[in-house]
Amino acid sequence: MPSLFRFACGLVFALCCQFSLADSKPVKWADLQPDAPALRASIAKMDQAQKMRLMRAVQQREVKSMLDKGKLKAADLTANDIKLLKEDFADLNKLIAEIEQFEKKRTGEMITTLNNQDIQIDGYLLPLKLSGKKITEFLLVPVIGACIHVPAPPPNQMIVVQYPKGFEQTELYAPVTVAGKLQIKAAKANLALADGAADVPVGYQLAAAEVRPYVKPAAASK
Structure with missing residues (x-):
């Protein structure tokens, strides 16, 4: 009887596993993170020049942040850094704030x-x-x-x-x-x-x- 019981348990377990596998949903790693379709769509609509300008605006924020935190000294700025800091990206502030907010959500939420x-x-x-x-x-x-x-x-x-x-x-x-x-x-x-x-x-x-x-x-x- 014990051997029959073990056999029955094993059979039930195997059937349950087969059912679970048959019903398992294929997912990709991107599916494990939050998404922002509207934000992605707005960036996708930009032409190459606009996307390059957006990248420079983000880089400018990073350089300013490093200066504020003391991770970068003014004496260490390159000619490109100095030029970058003088550029005006005020019109992109709202979009960059949305990107930063989404990035925190994308990397931190399940x-x-x-x-x-x-x-x-x-x-x-x-x-x-x-x-x-x-x-x-x-x-x-x-x-x-x-x-x-x-x-x-x-x-x-x-x-x-x-x-x-x-x-x-x-x-x-x-x-x-x-x-x-x-x-x-x-x-x-x-x-x-x-x-x-x-x-x-x-x-x-x-x-x-x-x-x-x-x-x-x-x-x-x-």
Whole structure:
């Protein structure tokens, strides 16, 4: 009876996993961050000269901020810096303020509609816990080499993945596909960065039903 019970439990678990995977929603990393379609549209409508001017206005703000904070001395300004500081970008102040406000939101907020949803996402793993040769917990990031160099990605671009079954990584830096239930849950992941180990804030966690090597989708036939 115990063996039959274990078999039944295993069968139910397998069926549940299959159902979860079949119903998982494919998402991209951009889906994990807030967006501002109207702001993007207004910038997209600019011609190249207007976009270049907007970039210079942003650069001017950065130079002024560095001067105000003492990170840059007036004596260290280049000829281009001096010319930049003399330019008038007053008409762009409102737009730049909107961009700065959105940037704070984009890098700091999670997508609440994805909480407790079964998702499927591709990325690169950084091992956190091992069981023998298998990785049972890892940090999933959108680009290769993320967190190796400072600064680390924002919290909404990192996911702590728990996978008790374990995943044996056969190729270093190879992308993977992860499927499971996503949760908005703050955590700290201790990672080795370029200047030493550090705890990096993570905004999402995922209980994985499956972790598999990434397979590039076949090109659509014409």
